[in-house]
Amino acid sequence: MRIATMATGGIGGFLAVKLANSGHQVATIARGDHLAAIVENGLTLLDTSGTELAHPWIATDDPSEVGEVDAIIFGVKGDALEAAARACLPMLGPDTVVVPFLNGVEASDRLLDILPERNVANGMAQVSTTIATAGVIKKTGEFNVFTFAERDSKPSGRIDSLRQAINKAGSTAPVTDSIERDVWSKFVLFSAVSGVTAAGRCTIGDIVSIPELGELFRQVVAETAAIGRALGVSLSSDIESRTWTAASGLPTSMRASTAIDLENGRPLEIEWISGAAVRLAKKAGIKAPINEALYALLLPHRHGARKSV
The missing domain is CATH 1.10.1040.10 (N-(1-d-carboxylethyl)-l-norvaline Dehydrogenase; domain 2)
Known part of the structure; x- marks a missing residue:
């Protein structure tokens, strides 16, 4: 799959490393020193089980350089949602799925104000991660579960594809019958x-x-x-x-x-x-x-x- 992380903080960075190292084309959207470190050295994940290094397909602060992707892992702070959602627009195709992993319960609804309804899913992450230093994501704790679905929770091929990608990458993405x-x-x-x-x-x-x-x-x-x-x-x-x-x-x-x-x-x-x-x-x-x-x-x-x- 061709997958973008918007942005490449704790959640996006964790999944970027896992997915890139399992053979997917991953575009990491980042900025400043964090972006510079990813470009120069790759993206590092510090886990309780060891260290992983991944070299993204693209690392940039300009999503227009990425083009259409199959999925966008959308994990930003709540106050940054509007600007980050607008930045996703150049990466959207008719079937691109945007999966929000934000705190709270309003992210999916808020995305509808900016993105086409056909592109917006819903999701929640159970993982403890942070940017330790520029280019380095640190995970604490053992759990890493990413639950997501179409907004109506109906079966979906694109959701199944992303779920399978995350599961095969060594994380956990369970099936749900009610994402709400x-x-x-x-x-x-x-x-x-x-x-x-x-x-x-x-x-x-x-x-x-x-x-x-x-x-x-x-x-x-x-x-x-x-x-x-x-x-x-x-x-x-x-x-x-x-x-x-x-x-x-x-x-x-x-x-x-x-x-x-x-x-x-x-x-x-x-x-x-x-x-x-x-x-x-x-x-x-x-x-x-x-x-x-x-x-x-x-x-x-x-x-x-x-x-x-």
């Missing part, structure tokens, strides 16, 4: 992990060991699940208990990317996490006071480090 349910199931967990570890400046270990934090976490989970159900999402009846069990099994040192960005003075994705929960609750006609509180606490830091007064 899967995206929301992750959101139920992530809204709590993100909101609580960022606002509380804490870790999963703190949440599990401190009863008050654990109760706050469970309240966010229940509230976000209620929003999804009110919007007609077929979430499982036991998602609240299963989410707490899943969170309790995470590494104790784990924090959401939101918490890490806050610590480093970087802009926060809260508009697409706690802010999205608040927005969607209003759309559903229900209250979301816990998500509202977390969103308010993090709003002063939304645009990154604040200058001292």
